[in-house]
Amino acid sequence: MGETMIPVVGFVAPSGMGKTTLVRRVVAVLGDRGLRVGYLKHAHHRFDLDVPGKDSYQVREAGAQQTLLTSKARWALQVQNPVQDEDPDLYRMLSRFELDRLDLVLVEGFKHADYPKIEVHRPATGEAPLYPGDPSIIAVATDVPLEIEPPLVVLPLNTPESVADFVVSRFDEVRLRIVT
Incomplete structure (x- = not known):
């Protein structure tokens, strides 16, 4: 650290x-x-960087706690917030x-x-x-x-x-x- x-x-x-x-x-x-x-x-509302129907979206919806999307141009890490009321x-x-x-x-x-x-x-x-x-x-x-x-x-x-x-x-x- x-x-x-x-x-x-x-x-x-x-x-x-x-x-x-x-x-x-x-x-x-x-x-x-x-x-x-x-x-x-x-953001004060739910949002998604991924597209419904795509592989990474389906895997995240199935329960993956972290999803890393990557390409030659950029990458994005989506992490499920464990405490969603804060x-x-x-x-x-x-x-x-x-x-x-x-x-x-x-x-x-x-x-x-x-x-x-x-x-x-x-x-x-x-x-x-x-x-x-x-x-x-x-x-x-x-x-x-x-x-x-x-x-x-x-x-x-x-x-x-x-x-x-x-x-x-x-x-x-x-x-x-x-x-x-």
Whole structure:
């Protein structure tokens, strides 16, 4: 077992605020800058990477606890979660990455975990912001000017370059210790 320090920044908001769109655009900007980005998404529903009817799907459905799908282009490990009524642990999931092959990890979700997060907030939706109740939120990406108490960094939601600049500028502050 070892430890790795790696920058980790999350993007949180209620569903439909544009988290995935922003993360996708920020990943493209960071990738163009030569950074190797990992992405961890917390899904609130069941999902499947495999296709019903395929061999690996049938074997997993028959009871395999872990299924490794592999090809020349990529591989994916699916592990059956033994405790399906609990949300996965952020740090345990981060430890699954090959962290030595990444420069940073962007996380979508895990809004209740204590780690550095950027909130995506669109006041026009009428949804209450998360930042007043979450001291882990270090910035708010929004589509309108905001004055926030306590003062937080406000980022332009539609300018992924600015969000990417902010993430990179905070590398030292957002490093998490991951036990691998």
